[in-house]
Amino acid sequence: MIALDFASVLAEWPLLAKGAAMTVLLTAVSSVLGLGLGIGGAWARWQGPRWLALPVGAYVEAIRNTPFIVQLFFLFFGLPSLGVKLSPELASVLAMVINLGAYATELVRAGLTGTPRGQIEAAQSLALTPRQVFLRVVLPPALKRVWPSVVSQIIIVMLGSAVCGQISTQELSYASNLIQSRNFRAFESFIVGTLMYLTLSVAVRHLLHWAGPRLLYGR
Amino acid sequence: MTVRRLLAALRLLAAVPLVLAATAHAQNALDDVMAKKTIAIAIPTDFPPYGFVGTDLKPQGLDIDMANYIAAKLGVAAELVPVTSANRVPYLQTRKAQLVISTLGKNAEREKVIDFTNAYSPFFQAVFGPKALAVKSPADLAGKTVGVTRGAMEDLELGKIAPSGVEVRRFEDNNATVAAYVSGQVQLLATGASVAGTVMNKNPQLTTEFKLLLKDSPNFIGVAKGEDKLRLKVNEIIAQAKASGDLDKMAMKWLGRPAGELP
Numbered sequence: 001m002i003a004l005d006f007a008s009v010l011a012e013w014p015l016l017a018k019g020a021a022m023t024v025l026l027t028a029v030s031s032v033l034g035l036g037l038g039i040g041g042a043w044a045r046w047q048g049p050r051w052l053a054l055p056v057g058a059y060v061e062a063i064r065n066t067p068f069i070v071q072l073f074f075l076f077f078g079l080p081s082l083g084v085k086l087s088p089e090l091a092s093v094l095a096m097v098i099n100l101g102a103y104a105t106e107l108v109r110a111g112l113t114g115t116p117r118g119q120i121e122a123a124q125s126l127a128l129t130p131r132q133v134f135l136r137v138v139l140p141p142a143l144k145r146v147w148p149s150v151v152s153q154i155i156i157v158m159l160g161s162a163v164c165g166q167i168s169t170q171e172l173s174y175a176s177n178l179i180q181s182r183n184f185r186a187f188e189s190f191i192v193g194t195l196m197y198l199t200l201s202v203a204v205r206h207l208l209h210w211a212g213p214r215l216l217y218g219r
Numbered sequence: 220m221t222v223r224r225l226l227a228a229l230r231l232l233a234a235v236p237l238v239l240a241a242t243a244h245a246q247n248a249l250d251d252v253m254a255k256k257t258i259a260i261a262i263p264t265d266f267p268p269y270g271f272v273g274t275d276l277k278p279q280g281l282d283i284d285m286a287n288y289i290a291a292k293l294g295v296a297a298e299l300v301p302v303t304s305a306n307r308v309p310y311l312q313t314r315k316a317q318l319v320i321s322t323l324g325k326n327a328e329r330e331k332v333i334d335f336t337n338a339y340s341p342f343f344q345a346v347f348g349p350k351a352l353a354v355k356s357p358a359d360l361a362g363k364t365v366g367v368t369r370g371a372m373e374d375l376e377l378g379k380i381a382p383s384g385v386e387v388r389r390f391e392d393n394n395a396t397v398a399a400y401v402s403g404q405v406q407l408l409a410t411g412a413s414v415a416g417t418v419m420n421k422n423p424q425l426t427t428e429f430k431l432l433l434k435d436s437p438n439f440i441g442v443a444k445g446e447d448k449l450r451l452k453v454n455e456i457i458a459q460a461k462a463s464g465d466l467d468k469m470a471m472k473w474l475g476r477p478a479g480e481l482p
Contacts, residue, residue, distance in 0.1 A: 076399075076402075077398045077399070077402045077404070080403045080404060081402065085403060088388065088404075165391075166390065166391050166395060167390070167395070167399070167404075168366075168388035168389055168399070174389075177369060177391075178369060178389065181369050181370030181374075182370075
C-alpha cells in the first residue's frame with residue numbers, strides 16, 4: 001500500500017499556479033494567432049491564387065505529418081545555428097501557432113468547402129465585393145459548422161504544450177516535474193498536474209463554446 | 220553517475236566469493252610487477268576527459284596520463300587495460316590488473332572488497348562557460364542564463380549558491396542541456412566534469428572552460444585487497460607528484476583547473 005502525501009506537493013502551489021498561468025497564456029496567444037493563420041490558410045487553399053495555395057498546402061502537410069516536439073526542438077535548438085535565438089517562451093508560442101495554424105487551415109477549409117454555391121452567387125448578385133463575400137457571407141457560417149472541431153483542436157494544442165517544458169518553458173508540466181524531482185513525490189505531483197490540466201481543458205472548452213457564437217460568427 | 224553507482228553496488232554483491240579467494244595470495248603484487256617489468260593498469264575509454272579514445276584510436280585522458288606516470292615512476296612498462304565502470308573492480312579482484320585508475324570514487328561498499336590509495340584527481344560538478352564570459356564567483360552569475368539538468372546533483376548544488384537574478388533553465392536530460400548550451404540558448408552550463416569534457420572535446424570553437432565549483436568528489440586508485448606494499452608505494456608516488464605539482468599540471472591539462480586539496 002502506498003502512502004500518498006499531497007501536502008508536500010500542494011505546499012508548492014505558487015509554482016503550480018505560475019505553471020498553470022503560463023499554460024493558459026501560451027494557449028490564449030497561440031489560439032488567437034493560430035486561428036487567424038488557419039483562416040488565412042483556408043482561404044488560400046480554397047479560393048486563393050495558385051502561387052499561394054501551393055506553399056500553404058506544403059506547410060499544412062509538413063506540420064501535420066511531423067511530431068510537435070520535433071517542430072519545437074527545430075525552433076529552439078535548430079534556429080540558433082542560423083543566428084535566430086528565441087527565448088523558450090517565444091519558441092513555444094511560435095511552435096504552437098504554427099502547429100495550430102496548420103490544423104485550423106484544414107478544419108476551416110472543410111467549413112468553407114461546405115458553403116452552398118447559391119449563397120455565394122446571391123451575395124455576388126447583390127454587388128458585394130469579393131472581400132465582403134468572404135468575410136460576411138461565407139466565413140461566419142463556415143466557422144459555425146466547424147467550431148466544435150476547432151475547439152477540440154485548441155484543447156489538443158493546449159495539452160500538447162506540456163512538452164514545452166522540455167525546452168525549459170515554465171508551464172504546468174514543467175512545474176509538476178520540478179516538484180517531483182525535488183520531493184520525489186512523483187505520483188502525487190502528476191496527479192495534481194493531471195487534475196489541473198483536466199480543469200483547464202473543461203474551462204477552456206466552455207469558454208470557447210460561449211465565446212465563439214458571440215465574437216466570431218453571431219448567433 | 221547514479222547508474223554507475225548502482226551497477227557498482229550490484230557487482231560488488233556478485234564479487235564477494237572472489238574476495239575470499241583473493242586474500243589467499245596477498246602482498247606480492249609489487250614484487251611481481253618489478254620482476255616482470257610491467258604493470259597492468261585498468262583505464263576507462265568511455266569517460267572524457269578522464270579516459271577516451273582519440274582520433275588516432277589510442278586511449279588518452281587524465282587517467283591514462285596518471286597510469287603512464289605511475290608506471291614510469293616505478294620504472295616499469297605500463298600495460299593499459301580498457302575497462303568499463305561495471306567491470307573495473309572485478310578486473311582488480313581477479314588480478315587481471317594490478318591497479319585501477321578509472322575515475323573511481325571511494326565508498327563504504329567498495330572499501331569492503333578493494334583497497335584505495337590516496338586521491339589523485341578531482342571529479343566534480345561545476346559551472347562551465349565560454350572564455351569570453353567572466354565568472355569568478357557565484358555573484359557573477361546574476362543576470363546570466365545557466366542550463367542544468369533538472370533534478371541532477373548539480374541542479375541542487377546550483378540552487379544553494381545561485382544569487383537572485385540568475386536565470387536557471389532546467390532541461391529534461393543531459394542531452395537537452397548540452398544542446399541548449401551548444402546552440403547558445405544558455406550562456407553557462409552546470410554539469411559534471413565528464414559531460415563538460417565531452418562538450419569541450421566535440422565543440423572546441425566554444426572555448427568552454429571551468430568557471431565555478433559546485434561539488435567535489437575526488438578519484439582514488441584501486442588496488443587489490445591486502446596489497447599494502449603496492450598501495451604504499453603508489454601513495455608515495457602520489458605524494459611526490461602532489462609536492463612537485465605534477466598532479467596539478469595533469470588536472471590543468473585535462474580539466475582546466477588544478478587538482479586542489481585532495482584527501
